[in-house]
Amino acid sequence: MWSINRFPIAWLLPALLPVAFITIYPIAHALWTSLHQVMILFPVEPFVGLDNYKRVVTSDYFLDALRNSLLFTAIAAPSVVILGVAIALFLQRRFFGSQVIRSIVLLPWVLPGAISAVLWVWVFHPSFGVLNGLLLNLGLIDESIPWLTSPKLALYAVVVAHVWTQIPFAVVLVMAALASINSEVLEAGEIDCRSPYKRFRHIVFPEIKAMVVVLLVYNALTAFTSYDLVYAMTGGGPGTATTLLSFQIWRESFSMYDFGAGSAVAFIVVLISAVLIIAITRALPSDLFAKEEAS
Template sequence: MWAIKRYPLLWLLPALLPVAAFIVYPVAYAFWTSLHQVMLLFPGEPFVGFDNYARVLTSSYFRTAFLNSVVFMLLAAPLVVILGVSAALFLQRRFAGSMLVRSVVLLPWVLPGAISAVLWIWVFHPSFGIINGVLLGVGAVDTPIQWLNTPRLAFACVLVAHVWTQIPFAVVLTMAALSAINSETLEAATIDCRNGWKRFWYVVFPEVKAMIVVLLIYNALIAFTTYDLVYAMTGGGPGTATTLLAFQIWRESFAMYDFGAGSALAFVMVAVAALLIVLITRALPSDLFGERP
C-alpha cells in the first residue's frame, strides 16, 4: 500500500500491461525485424543495421508508391471534407424521409473495406459493371470502358471508392459541430442574409472551421495509409498505377517474403505520416481552436 501511495503509476499497471503486450511489443519487434535480414526463403536472421532502410529508400518502387500516396492523399482528403460538409449541411434540414436519407448516407461507414471494394468492382468492372452497362445501354459508348485496367482510370476508381467510404465519418462530425451552433444565430443570419453561400462562409464556417481542419488532418492520414481498397480492387495495378505505400509494405512482406524490408518500409511510412502531422499542425493558425489562456 505504501508503494502505491509513493508511486501512483502502479495503479496504471493493469491498463499499461495490455498496451505493452499488444502495442509496444509488436512495434518493438517490427523495429528489430527492420534491422535484420528476415526472409522466409533464407535461414537465419543476420543483423544488417539500416541496410534495409537504405535499400527501400533508394528503390524505384518506393518513389512510385510514395508519389502515388501523396497524390492520393492530396485528392482524397479535400474531396471527403467538401462532400462530407455539403452532405451534413443538407441533412441538417428537416424534410420528408430525412431519417432514411441519413441512414443511407451512413451505410458505407459500417461496411468493411473489402466489402466496399467488392461493391465498387461491380460498379467499375469492364464486363458486367453497372456503369458500362448503363453507358452501353444508352449508346454513349460502343465498347466497354476498361475502368480497372487503365492506369489513370484505375487510380480514379480507387479514389472514388475511398472517398465514398470516408464521407459518413465526416458527415457525423460535421453534423455534431453544426448542432452546437446557436439556433438564434442561424435564424438571424437567415433573416439578414438571403445568399446561402455568404451565410455559410460568414456565419457557419467560423463555427465549424476547427472541425473541418481536424477532418482534413484525419482524412489526409487515412488516405496516405490506405490499403484494403487497393488490395481488393486492383492489387496495386495495372502495373504500379495504384501501388500505395501501405500496399507496398504488404507486397514486400507477404509477396516477396522480405519481412526486413517490409518492416523498414512501414517505419518509413510512419515517419512520413508523423512529419505530415507536424507540418500541418504548425501551419494552422494559433487561434483556430480558441484563444489561448
C-alpha cells in the same frame, strides 16, 4: 505517508500497462525487424543496419509508390471532407424521409473494405460494369471505358471507392459539430445574412472549422495508409498504377517474404505520415483552436 491522491497515475496503471505493452512491443519488434535481414526461408537473422531502408528507397517501385500514395492522399482527403460537410449540411435540414436518407448515407461505414471493393469492381468493370452500362445507354460513350485496367484511370477509380467508404464517418462528426452550434446564432444569421454561402462562411464554418481540420488530418492518414481497397480492387496494378506504399508493405512481407524490407517500408510510411501531420498543422491559422481553449 504514501497517498493515492499524490499519484493519480496509479489509478490508470491497470489500464495503461496492457495498452502500452500491446502497442510498444509490436512497434519495437517491427523496428528491430527493419534493422535485420528477416526472411522466412532463412532462420538466421543478421543485423544489417539501414541496408533494408536503402534497398527500399533505391528500389524500382519506391518512387512510383510514393507518388501514387501522395496523389491518392491529395485527392481523397479533401474530397472526403468537402463532401462530408456538404452532405451533413443537407441532412441537418428537416424534410420528409430525412431519417431514411441518413441511414442510407451511413451504410458504407458498416461494410467491410473487401465487400466495398467487390461492389466498386462491379461498378467499374470494363465489360459488365454498372457505370459503363449507364454511360452507354445514355449515349455518352461509344465503347466501354477500362476503368480498372487503364494505368491512367485505375488510381482515380480506387480513389472514388475510398472516398465513398470514408464519407459516412465525416458526415457523423460534422453533424455532431453542427448540432452543437447555438440555435440563436443560426437564427440571427438567417436574418442578417440572406446568402447561404455567406452564412456558411461567416457563421457556420467558424463553428465547425476545428472539426474540419481534425477530419482533414484523419483522412490524410487514412488515405496514405489505405490498403484493403487497393488489394481487393486492383492488386496494385495495372503495372504500378495503383501501387501504394501501404500495399508494398504487404507485398514485401507476405509475397516476397522479406519481413526486414516490409518493416522498413512500414517505418518509412510512419515517418512520411508524421511529416504530413506536421505540414497540415503548421499550415493552419494559429488561432484555430483558440475558442476551444478559452471555453
